[in-house]
Amino acid sequence: MNAATITQTQEPTLRHDIGALFVAARNFCEELFTAHGGWFVRRNDELAGRREMLALAAESEAHSPNLAAELRYFANR
Known part of the structure; x- marks a missing residue:
């Protein structure tokens, strides 16, 4: 070289x-x-909304099982 x-x-x-x-x-x-804030902030917001919908489903289970089932369905989407 x-x-x-x-x-x-x-x-x-x-x-x-x-x-x-x-x-x-x-x-x-x-x-x-x-x-x-990256993707983690968005993910935390989604999880908070999911927890809220599942809590509403648990509250409505006694008087409206169909509504509770729909709320669980939408929370899991």
């Missing part, structure tokens, strides 16, 4: 620039995901 080959491989190329661009884009997406 001669000195010209070593110099050529050490210079940044388009591949390196594109790789750096993808790293920057990924870091931006991770920061945006963290800033918005």
